[in-house]
Amino acid sequence: MKINGGAEPFMVNATAGTTVLGAFDPIEEIADICEKYNLWLHVDACWGGAALLSKKHRHLLKGIHRANSVAWNPHKMLMACLQCCAFMVRDKTGLLQRCHSARASYLFQQDKFYDVSYDTGDKSIQCSRKPDAFKFWLMWKALGTSELERRVDRAFAMARYLAQEIKKREGFRLLMEPEYANVCFWYIPPSLRNMPESPEFWQKLHTVGPAVKERMMKKGSMMVSYQPHGDKVNFFRMIIISPQASREDMDFVLDEIDRLGQDL
Ligand SMILES: *Cc1c(COP(=O)(O)O)cnc(C)c1O
DSSP states (O other): OOOGGGOOOOEEEEEBSOTTTOOBOOHHHHHHHHHHHTOEEEEEOTTGGGGGGOTTTGGGGTTGGGOSEEEEOTTSTTOOSSOOOEEEEOOOSOHHHHHHOOOOTTTSOSOOSSOGGGOOGGGSSOSSOOOHHHHHHHHHHHHHHHHHHHHHHHHHHHHHHHHHHHHHSTTEEESSOOSSSEEEEEEOOGGGTTSOOOHHHHHHHHTHHHHHHHHHHHHTSOOOEEEEETTEEEEEEEEOOOTTOOHHHHHHHHHHHHHHHTTO
């Protein structure tokens, strides 16, 4: 497979849970193509990887076992203290050592009495580093797999509840059904509700997100982010991760946006 200039692709980076929309690439289909063309398949599951803990939702990452490498951040959905990132490779031939090892004989002796493949020091770019994995290990020990699963399922359920409420309310419009815990929506203030959806309408709607965000921050009531995406003007993106978030909190988010944006 050659493309312009003789450059040759060697890897595909699929995303499981995109940052803005929480969308999942079809890993199984992508893995078929990677296998056919002998391409390295990396799955960026930084955000979406936590769905693997849920029996109900793990199908979103179907095929991830075929990836050559996976990145996952327990510091996101699972709320391990920042930072806690895992980079996993299927390779068992010492790839990371071959890439990063400085072979400092005064540091990483190879003639020890135990299996030195368990020494991780020489696999990474830095030498000294924090034991980030320990935080996740402790958390997993303390909460157990079933509590982590319950939290993930709860985040999904809250996101779905919020999406349903958005569909019921006047002045709120969902961008898409949430696949994960990202709920993306517009708030359309009363002054825009009877306007035709012309370029002027979208231009005005674009200014609503930043204005409401400014007000919520100054009041100190919430922090809900907004952003444009592709050809879509600024919209709110509510992310649900906290196991303490309730339906009442979801209602509050919508009530508060409505209160703050009524006069825009
Ligand atoms: C957050 C995120 C990253 C990177 O996260 P770090 O916190 O910087 O490790 C990568 N990919 C996706 C899809 C993300 O959401």
